[in-house]
Amino acid sequence: MGEGSAVSAPPFTIFTSRQRTYFTYLLGYLTLASSLTATIYLPLIESLSKQYNASILAIDLTITLYLVFQAISPAFFGPLSDTLGRRPVFLVTFAIYLAASLGLALNENSYATLLVLRSLQSVGGSAVMSLAYAVVADISLPAERGRILGPMLAATNFGPCFGPVVGGGIVLATGQTQWAFWTLVIFGASSLMLIGWTMPETGRNIVGNGEVCPRALWKTWCSVIRSNGRRERQIGPEISRNVDSEKRGKGVWSFPNPFSSVRLIFYADTFLILWSAGSPYAVWYCIQASIPLVYGQGYGYNPLAVSLCFLTGGAGVIAGGFIAGRLMDFNYTKTAESYGLPVDRVSGNDIRHFPIEVARSRGSYTLHMLSVGTLIGFGWAVERGVHTSIPLILQFFIGARCTVVLQLYSALMVDIFPDKAGTAAASNNIVRCILSAVAVAMLQPLRDAIGDGWMFTSIGLVDGVLGMCAAAVLRKWGYNWRRARIGCD
Structure with missing residues (x-):
């Protein structure tokens, strides 16, 4: 009986603690492709307008296109990674990113080229969060997912923190935007090398729990060199239930259907989850988009000083990543205890029969009330022109809160689609990018119409009140909706 149980329930993963720690920081570095690339560009707008002899509105169009492709790219590459594998998709996307960054660094006067290459840069860099x-x-087990996500996302969030500082510093020091793009070339090249040499395939349809030996493109370049001339090791029968016998060790090319990510939006439970993850992301994007206006126009700061005003919010985002990781695992354990369920830290709990919606949404009401209070406070602080220390401190708490909520519900989206993690993460990316694009488009007209105080009060109430409603509905009916959707008895 014991032997049979051991065979039927292999460990969830054979990747060692050291390997998972390396994955944590490697993924944190790679995901800078999304955040650093977006934010390093913001202080360059005025300089780019002069360099390319284009209006500010024309340069803003490059930001809009970046957001559009930021939504589209994961919808293509996320589902592809579920069939072809994580590693090949990482290699392809970073090759596109590196080529686009190099083109931008070499392009000095063509606005049309800027438009095209910035879009390609988004295609290459925007899928990385879904893949991560x-x-x-x-x-990682659902019960221990936070210990990887926390540090990974804290590393990721250095991008929004330091991207504007790097961009603003480069413009002030050199007067040229090209050095910002050369910075991204160096980042892209180093990322591609790290993926190629050190990142093994992890897709469970290809390598199972890690026991299956990958083939060809799915092997790291280091392992190709080491295993040249060696006979590949065999795998045990206990792994076969996770990997099709004809597809062991390699993925299968199938043209991805981007609508598979869109389709997930229309389930009742996933709609609530996606809103709950996307709304705080849009709120934080509004804060970032308003910083040049608030501190540049309102307080009269120069570009470098304005870029430094991103730091307190960035520090909050970094802190929020660590908090989210710890809170995620703590909530999982406490929820299991309250339902009288054991926490299986070897093979993992069967999520089909675990109230993961309750676990991930635990504490949401407090977080949403914090959102309402800090956003209202921020809006009226800048409206009244109080000392800058007040809105800067509030930015820290807004950034931390938005990050915690975003990560809790983003993890939940992946939890409930364990066999389509790339597709689920892509749907999350689509929704948050669309919400952000709509929110930023409305920001200036709303600011002109009602002022900073009422604008941020409205944002806080919409985000907080709807977030609490979504959490309440999800906690009450989400588990049953999910079980009905997947056909659980």
């Missing part, structure tokens, strides 16, 4: 969430789902 999928890798975390591959190698």
Whole structure:
């Protein structure tokens, strides 16, 4: 009986603690492709307008296109990674990113080229968050997912913190925008090398729990060199239930259907989850988009000083990443205890029969009330022109809160689709990018119409009140909706 149980319930993953720690920081570095690339560009707008002899509105169009492709790219590459594998998709996307960054660094006067290459840069760099969430789902138990996501996301969030400072500093020091793009070339090249040499395949349809030996493109370049001339090791029968016998060790190319990510939006439970993850992301994007206006126009700061005003919010985002990781695992354990369920830290709990919606949404009401209070306070602080220390401190708490809520519900989205982690993460990316694009488009007209105080009060109430409603509904009916959707008895 014991032997049979051991065979039927292999460990969830054979990746060692050291390997998972390396994955944590490697993924944190790679996901800078999304956040650093977006934010390093913001202080360059005026300089780019002069360099390319284009209006500010024309340069803003490059930001809009970046957001559009930020939504589209994961919808293509996320589902592809579920069939072809994580590693090949990482290699392809970073090759696109590196080529686009190099083109931008070499392009000095063509606005049309800027428009095209900035879009390609978004295609290459924007899928990385979806892929990173999928890798975390591959190698970590739901009960321990936070210990990887927390540090990974804290590293990721250095991008929004330091990107504007780097961009603003480069413009002030050199007067040229090209050095910002050369910075991204160096980042892209180093990322591609790290993926190629050190990142193994993790897709569970390809390598199972890590026991299956990958083939060809799915092997790291280091392992190709080491295993050249060696006979590949065999795998045990206990792994076969996770990997099709004809597809062991390699993925299968199938043209991805981007609508598979869109389709997930229309389930009742996933709609609530996606709103709950996307709303705080849009709120934080509004804060970032308003910083140049608030501190540049309102307080009269120069570009470098304005870029430094991103730091307190960035520090909050970094802190929020660590808090979210610890809170995620703590909530999982406490929920299991309250339902009288054991926490299986070897093979993992069967999420089909675990109230994961309750676990991930635990504490949401407090977090949403914090959102309402800090956003209202921020809005009226800048409206009244109080000392800058007040809105800067509030930015820290807004950034931390938005990050915690975003990560809790982003993890939940991957939890409930364990076999389609890339697709689920892509749907999350689509929704948050669309919400952000709509929110930013409305920001200036709303600011002109009602002022900063009422604008941020409205944002806080919409985000907080609807967030609490979504959490309440999800906690009450989400588990049953999910079980009905997947056909659980």
